Amino acid sequence: xxxRYGPTLxxxxxxxxxxxxxxxxxxxxxxSGKSTTLRVVLGLDAPTAGSVAVNGSPYRSHHLPLREVGAxxxxxxxxxxxxxxxxxxxxxxxxxxxxxxxxxVLEIVGLTDVAGKRAGTFSLxxxxxxxxxxxxxxxxxxxxxxxxxxxxxxxxxxxxRNLMRSLAAEGRTVFVSSHLMSEMSLTAxxxxxxxxxxxxxxxxxxxxxxxxxxxxxxxxxxDPARLTTLVTERGASVATDHDGALLVSGLxxxxxxELAAANQLVLHELTPxxxxxxxxxxxxxxxxxxxxxxxxx
Amino acid sequence: MTAVLGMEWTKLRSVRSTYxxxxxxxxxTIGISALICSLYINRYAQxxxxxxxxxxxxxxxxxxLELAQLAIGVLGALVITNEYSTGVIRATxxxxxxxxxxxxxxxxxxxxxxxVVGEAASFxxxxxxxxxLSSRHIEAHLGxxxxxxxxxxxxxxxxxxxxxxxxxxxxxxHTAGAIATLFGLLLVLPGIVAALPLSWQxxxxxxxxxxxGQAIFRNGHGGFAGIHQLSPWAGLGIxxxxxxxxxxxxxxxxxxxxx
Numbered sequence: 123x124x125x126r127y128g129p130t131l132x133x134x135x136x137x138x139x140x141x142x143x144x145x146x147x148x149x150x151x152x153x154s155g156k157s158t159t160l161r162v163v164l165g166l167d168a169p170t171a172g173s174v175a176v177n178g179s180p181y182r183s184h185h186l187p188l189r190e191v192g193a194x195x196x197x198x199x200x201x202x203x204x205x206x207x208x209x210x211x212x213x214x215x216x217x218x219x220x221x222x223x224x225x226x227v228l229e230i231v232g233l234t235d236v237a238g239k240r241a242g243t244f245s246l247x248x249x250x251x252x253x254x255x256x257x258x259x260x261x262x263x264x265x266x267x268x269x270x271x272x273x274x275x276x277x278x279x280x281x282x283r284n285l286m287r288s289l290a291a292e293g294r295t296v297f298v299s300s301h302l303m304s305e306m307s308l309t310a311x312x313x314x315x316x317x318x319x320x321x322x323x324x325x326x327x328x329x330x331x332x333x334x335x336x337x338x339x340x341x342x343x344x345d346p347a348r349l350t351t352l353v354t355e356r357g358a359s360v361a362t363d364h365d366g367a368l369l370v371s372g373l374x375x376x377x378x379x380e381l382a383a384a385n386q387l388v389l390h391e392l393t394p395x396x397x398x399x400x401x402x403x404x405x406x407x408x409x410x411x412x413x414x415x416x417x418x419x
Numbered sequence: 420m421t422a423v424l425g426m427e428w429t430k431l432r433s434v435r436s437t438y439x440x441x442x443x444x445x446x447x448t449i450g451i452s453a454l455i456c457s458l459y460i461n462r463y464a465q466x467x468x469x470x471x472x473x474x475x476x477x478x479x480x481x482x483x484l485e486l487a488q489l490a491i492g493v494l495g496a497l498v499i500t501n502e503y504s505t506g507v508i509r510a511t512x513x514x515x516x517x518x519x520x521x522x523x524x525x526x527x528x529x530x531x532x533x534x535v536v537g538e539a540a541s542f543x544x545x546x547x548x549x550x551x552l553s554s555r556h557i558e559a560h561l562g563x564x565x566x567x568x569x570x571x572x573x574x575x576x577x578x579x580x581x582x583x584x585x586x587x588x589x590x591x592x593h594t595a596g597a598i599a600t601l602f603g604l605l606l607v608l609p610g611i612v613a614a615l616p617l618s619w620q621x622x623x624x625x626x627x628x629x630x631x632g633q634a635i636f637r638n639g640h641g642g643f644a645g646i647h648q649l650s651p652w653a654g655l656g657i658x659x660x661x662x663x664x665x666x667x668x669x670x671x672x673x674x675x676x677x678x
Contacts, residue, residue: 161509161677161678164509164513164516165512165513165516166509166512166513166677166678167677167678168677181516182516182517183516184516185517186422187513187514187516188513188514191513193513195506195509195510195513196506196509198506199505199506199507199509199510200505200506200507201430201434201501201502201505201507202505203434203435203436204430204433204434205433208429208430208433209433209510211429211433212426212427212429212430212433213426213510213514215422215425215426215429216422216423216425216426216511216514216515217422217514218422256510
């Protein structure tokens with residue numbers, strides 16, 4: 123799928139599938155094309171090239187789509203003068219969803235007490251909850267959430283996390299976009315990573331962290347120079363940790379041990395280091411971030 | 420389609436601005452009528468026979484429509500521009516991706532509401548105005564030629580105007596821009612045309628949206644319908660064509676553009 127806004131290429135040849143029964147994280151830095159992709163999925167924006175199928179056909183061809191796909195796009199996309207109840211009611215009526223379902227979703231997101239209040243008085247977090255209620259309204263098999271934890275307090279974040287996991291456990295397809303790696307490492311099973319509109323990774327969370335030559339080992343030896351020469355000959359790269367230990371990447375810890383033994387080198391420490399999801403993400407998207415913070419010189 | 424109509428009805432009735440603007444439109448139509456008719460009665464004794472000859476009781480009691488049209492025009496634009504300014508449009512189009520149905524439902528629901536409110540206001544203003552004028556026995560009656568047409572026409576004018584505003588709102592998507600465009604066409608354009616040479620004026624003026632549309636409650640029997648005016652129904656027909664064109668163009672843009 124390709125989406126261009128004037129001269130700006132927002133999404134550039136993006137192709138992926140999202141599977142049911144798991145939480146799929148959709149990761150990318152700000153401005154990488156996540157929201158654009160979601161808008162195209164929902165038929166709000168037309169793709170410049172390519173297509174997106176939801177349950178096998180384009181979104182715009184679906185009748186009563188809220189029963190198949192629920193989406194939270196932006197928080198507080200609500201008329202400030204309309205009550206939460208009426209916001210959900212008009213959506214329910216559009217897709218022939220019974221009125222009692224409105225009460226049910228209000229209960230699920232914890233907004234029952236303020237259902238009659240004008241949405242303009244809501245906090246950002248309450249707006250998010252209302253958006254999530256709207257997504258759940260049609261009891262859909264597919265759920266799309268764009269940055270659902272924005273504006274939520276810690277309790278709310280935990281609640282969203284559990285909600286997404288339980289929705290996936292019920293066999294639904296849950297697709298969550300975020301720029302927060304740490305959040306995804308706690309919630310997602312599978313990751314789609316994009317940068318500047320291009321697919322960077324489509325992988326499980328565990329593979330994402332361990333794969334991609336990101337294996338590193340912390341090594342302390344009496345003779346660092348000798349070991350450095352040996353491992354670089356085998357194609358690994360070496361950096362120095364803050365306490366003087368070597369950080370060897372591109373070679374498994376076992377291989378380093380064997381190499382040292384074969385050359386009769388003494389090792390004081392050999393620890394495999396797992397990169398955090400955050401580090402891998404930063405590494406992968408370094409070249410595809412649109413807006414870097416200025417560096418002091 | 421009934422589901423989409425239900426959605427639009429729920430949206431329209433669940434915001435206060437709907438009630439305030441409609442209340443303003445009703446109050447303006449009736450209030451101005453009562454005011455103008457009372458002032459006329461007070462001055463009646465001093466009026467010359469020529470002034471009395473030009474007097475049109477029906478027209479006098481429907482003058483408030485000029486003010487009511489502002490409220491209806493604003494509301495018509497807001498019905499859709501509000502959704503763009505709040506982001507609700509994306510919820511709407513996610514729920515009903517068949518975009519022409521959304522606009523058609525908006526037009527039907529809003530049009531029906533304005534028709535009911537507009538007719539009620541128009542008839543109320545007429546009867547109140549005539550009851551005030553009856554103290555001098557100069558009132559009009561619904562049975563008089565052209566009177567019923569003019570009174571019904573008042574409500575029709577507001578309805579078509581509301582739909583014209585909805586079409587413009589759909590095209591422009593911004594509240595301020597849509598309202599400026601609408602009132603530019605309705606109120607400012609006649610002033611510009613009035614600055615043209617007289618022969619041009621006479622050719623163009625009657626085709627302008629406001630002049631064409633208002634023919635239904637201004638022109639014909641009893642009013643000073645000049646030779647350069649359209650007949651009441653022809654005028655309303657032209658006004659309907661403006662509204663239809665704005666809705667069709669708005670609909671085409673709604674389908675083509677990203678939401």
